[in-house]
Amino acid sequence: MREVVVVGAGLAGLSTAEALRGAGFDGTITLVGEEAHEPYSRPPLSKELLTGKGTGAGVRLRGPEELSALDLDLRLGVRALALHPGERAVELSDGSRVTGDSVVIATGGAARRPDTTLSGVHVLRTLDDAEALRAELAEHERITVVGAGFIGAEVAASARALGLEVTLIEAAATPLTRTVDPRVGSVLAELHRDNGVDLRVGVGVRALEGTGRVERVRLADDSTVEASLVVAGLGVNLNTGWLAGSGVELDAGDQAVRCDEHCATSLPGVYAAGDLASWPHPRYGGRTRLEHWTNAGEQAAVVAHNLLAGSGTRWAYQPVPYFWSDQYGAKVQLLGQATPADSVEIVHGSPESRKFVAFFGRAGMLVGVLGLRSTPKTMRYRKLLEQPTAWTDALAAAAP
Known part of the structure; x- marks a missing residue:
């Protein structure tokens, strides 16, 4: 070759x-x-x-x-x-x-783009997308973000850091529904609200409306959100x-x-x-x-x-998935999978303190670990996911 x-x-x-x-x-x-x-x-x-x-x-x-x-x-x-x-x-x-x-x-x-030709509607995937959005953030006092996945959540957090009023809209009942079990997703929802975000969950977007430029977001329940700047985080x-x-x-x-x-x-x-x-x-x-x-x-x-x-030994790809997100000065870290889960257990900290480590189990096995503002404790459990670990053994390993 x-x-x-x-x-x-x-x-x-x-x-x-x-x-x-x-x-x-x-x-x-x-x-x-x-x-x-x-x-x-x-x-x-x-x-x-x-x-x-x-x-x-x-x-x-x-x-x-x-x-x-x-x-x-x-x-x-x-x-x-x-x-x-x-x-x-x-x-x-x-x-x-x-x-x-x-x-x-x-x-x-x-990035999936909304079906609209109105100006003031952005996605965020490329460097050009980010620079165009940054220029508009400097000219507006409020922003509406559609989709509370990782990109939507991070845009909302960045906009709040700049002092903008933020409305965050999510069709599912909790943020990050494709990634995190709702029992933990609900805590992340409160993290947005703690930081002054107007979070609307359980309602989708019907249309973006305006003349030339976006003026409002019409929701599936026919309510509207006034918006001259919209970011769509639709995957x-x-x-x-x-x-x-x-x-x-x-x-x-x-x-x-x-x-x-x-x-x-x-x-x-x-x-x-x-x-x-x-x-x-x-x-x-x-x-x-x-x-x-x-x-x-x-x-x-x-x-x-x-x-x-060549004819030698090829490697099989069997990683422990790892992802992190920075929101409102807090680091969210995920090892393995956090959905779907049969069992969810907070093993350190508490949701009320917004500082915890959660285990996720499926079919009697540990499948994921999520930490909020708990980097050292979260990462020490990676070894439990590198090999099959029974749920009961994982809980025993997390005991103080």
């Missing part, structure tokens, strides 16, 4: 290139990125960059010298249009083609459309790239990493897909190893 094409210049794509070089690969690595920006980190976009504590240059994943040292054929500002499997060629939007002995798919996802659509007809197998629902336990796709020599990759995880059953910063880097390392393994 002398040529590798990595499609996607986010954390997963760049980390794959770095891991290949770190393992001694001295062939050609072509890194293709749709955005014109050099690879950057997304977590600061909803926090430091929005609040003015960071800059676009400050979110770069690597400095110019570090990037240069990787000796990449860097193709920025071009989009992948198609994958031609017979020649492992990727057709690009500038009319060129790049070929490789192997291809890594790391094109991530794009992502995975960037896998360019794979149509290539033979790369996709999941029927979200169109994620189906990988095996080694992160290999249905096409020989083609791997996937990052937000768009789904794979079988033996500890959680079924297929897993993670939109987490740590997953992108960890999965990329496995992909790079397996690309170079």
